[in-house]
Amino acid sequence: MNQVAGTGTDWQALFSGDTTLVLEFGQRIDSAIVDKVKSLDALIHYAKAAGTLPGVQETIPTFRSLAVIYDPCVIHPDALLEHIRELEGRNPVTLQDTLTARHWNLPVLYGTEHGPDLESVASLTGLSIDAVIDLHVNCTFxxxxxGFLPGYAFLGDTPKPLHLPRRGEPRLRVPAGSVAIAMQLTGIYPWESPGGWHILGNCPVPMFDAQALPPALLRAGDKISFTRIDEPTFNSLKQELAESNVDRSRWLLN
Amino acid sequence: MDINAPHLKVVNAGLLSTIQDSGRFGFRHLGIPWAGTLCPAWRIIGNSLVGNDSGCAVIECFEGGLQLQAGDTAVRVAVIGSPSAHIKLGNQIDQVSCKANRSLTIAPGASLYLSSTGSLRHAIIAIANIDIPEHLGSTSTYAKASLGGLDGSALQAGDNLRLGERSQNSIDSEPHTYCELSEELLYQSNVLRAIPGPQFDHFSSKGVDTFMSSSYELSTEADRMGVRLSGPVVAHRDASAKDIVSDAIVPGSVQVPGTGLPIVLLNDAHTAGGYPKIATVISTDLPILGARRAGAHLRFKLVDIDEAIAARVHQRNLIDRAVASIAPCIVSEISLSTLFENNLIDGVTNGHDELNVS
Structure with a gap:
């Protein structure tokens, strides 16, 4: 009995049931792996759109792998893997350059009651509060x-001096919009949810809008920078977003 | 909503009743799970019984407590699930017991009462001409992101389900139909067939032996996201094997967190997670986890991909055969709505007798 379905140039295919193959590129968080996952994902989507990849329903890119969901009554996994290897063979150059990476600049109110862990992060890292904020806003994520929640994006890499393990005691309620850090990652909570990350502040821009298409603001591969805003700006932005339909491209840099 | 338009009113929503269809596909990469009925076969058969397309929205009701009342027009429905489900048609005074897995007519102003889903944990209710708006390509309710259903949430008392324009009279004049559900489509098996998971090698050989040879009890922590099992602890390879960098999750993924007790994830589960997955329950056997109640003793049986595909083909054939076998009820001329309209039920039943119409 084997979990391995086959191999490709940089990956091994693992069964995740009878309708999913997980093409695993590695087991750690590494932007080189994310590039490879993203490239193969694009290849599969082009082929699917062109109608040359029958039976494939959708994909899930993750830190380490690309999950390919398919109907085994339409295509046997062996044949699907052969198709994918052929795709890679015909496109040896990474597609990364041709992908349009959107760059978002998102406003964040750091500290106050919206960033309850800013002070403890400063003391745990031995940095001043301003130094913590400077490190976070000067980083392009x-x-x-x-995953985790609809619209929840795992952003990396948080600058090394800010790397901390998860909080010992997770919070039962982390408010929507919370910008939080753990290990090398930063996340923005689209919904109120339990959470164990250190909350630095809050971003008033909704990460998920069920009426929009696509409903999630971010997608895998996007670049994200943060801009520090003060409390009055945060409050007026909140009000504006609540009262009117704001064009989300307003926060795009490119 | 125009109260004169054909509709069905939710008088009681029961424990958990949601609108579901085949699911919302194509958004897992944004963290949006499929949702959809836990027992697809029941949705397909139910919709066929009431003359809908197989992909139409249905109500998925856990345990019962559901009451649906027709407006000014009769409504054809079918409850699919356990043959022991407690189903009645009528009003507060006069009620008549009815069977699952056949079409029924709720007369104008009368109600369908699903007081209990019987020997199985949930049932589905198919409704002729149900008209629910799609949200991201699906009517399936996923309350966490306010998607699907009537307003992104589970059904509540007072909700009105809109019905389409097709003349209810023409449906009513068609004979009632029934479907004999085979044992396999009632999902009472104690065996969950599973393929070794992506992190199969994160478990010691003793852990794998425990997982394969033990009986696990379905705990009360069971919902549309997943089910927790209780039983012998499955040993990880070592302490470092208890957490992984987040990886994709699909319905059927069997996660084993640090506690060593397996969790089988279902339709509403997160799309990614950081626990190692020892196995994946095959698509054919997933409905068992929606149909069986807490306390059920289940075993895992590892199979290879070709056995899993054969099982999937077999189940599709079973569903096709069930749909093809749908036949008019023998006493189809006894229309329940006619009985109600003419007030002929009075005195005929004490409300506990089974009206033998199939």
Missing amino acids: RAYML
């Missing part, structure tokens, strides 16, 4: 993957 990348959305590695979405």
Whole structure:
């Protein structure tokens, strides 16, 4: 009995039931792996759109792998893997350059009651509060993957001096919009949810809008920078977003 | 909503009743799970019984307590699930017991009462001409992201389900139909067939032996997201094997967190997670986890991909055969709505007798 379904140039295919193959590139968080996952994902989507990849329903890119969901009554997994290897063979150059990476600049109110862990992060890292904020706003993040909650993007890499393990005691209620850090990652909570990350502040821009298409603001591969805003700006932005339909591209840099 | 338009009113929503269809596909990469009925076969058969397309929205009701009342037009429905489900048609005074797995007519102003889903944990209710708006390509309710259903949430007392324009009279004049559900489509098996999971090698050989040879009890922590099992602890390879960098999750993924007790994830589960997955329950056997109640003793049986595909083909054939076998009820001329309209039920039943119409 084997979990391995086959191998490709940089991956091994693992069964995740009878309708999913997980093409695993590695077992750690590494932007080089994310690039490979993203490239193969694009290849599969082009082929699917062109109608040359029968039976494939959808994919899930993650830090380490690309999950390919298919109907085994339409295509046997062996044949699907052969198709994918052929796709890779015909496109040896990474597609990363041709992908349009969107760059978002998102406003964040750091500290106050919206960032209850800013002070403890400063003391745990031995940095001043301003130094913590400076490190966070001067970093260009990348959305590695979405998951955990609808619209929740795992952003990396948080600057090394800010790397901390998860909080010992997770909070039962982390408010929507909370910008939080743990290990090398930063996340923005689209919904109120339990959570164990250190909350630095709050971003008033909704991460998920069920009426929009696509409903999630971010997608894997996007670049994200943060801009520090003060409390009055935060409050007026909140009000504006609640009262009117704001074009989300307003926060795009490119 | 125009109260004169054909509709069905939710008088009681029961424990958990949601609108579901085949699911919301294509958004897992944004963290949006499929949702959809836990027992697809029941949705397909139910919709066929009431003359709908198989992909139409249905109500998935856990345990019972559901009361649906027709407006000014009769409504054809079918409850699919356990043959021992407690189903009645009528009003507060006069009620007549009815069977699952056949079509029924709720007369104008009368109600369908699903007081209990019987020997299985849930049932589905198919409704002729149900008209629910799609949200991201599906009517399936996923309350966490306010998607699907009537307003993104589970059904509540007072909700009105809109019905389409097709003349209810023409449906009513068609004979009632029934479907004999085979044992396999009632999902009472104690065996969950599973394929070794992506992190199979994160478990010691003793852990794998425990997982394969033990009986696990379905705990009360069971919902549309997943089910927790209780039983012998499955040993990880070592302490470092208890957490992984987040990886994709699908319905059927069997996660084993640090506690060593397996969790089988279902339709509403997160799309990614950081616990190692020892196995994946095959798509054919997933409905068992929605149909069986807490306390059920289940075993895992590892199979290879070709056995899993054969099981999937077999189940599709079973569903096709069930749909093909749908036949008019023998006493189809006894229309329940006619009986109600003419007030002929009075005195005929004490409300506990089974009206033998199939």
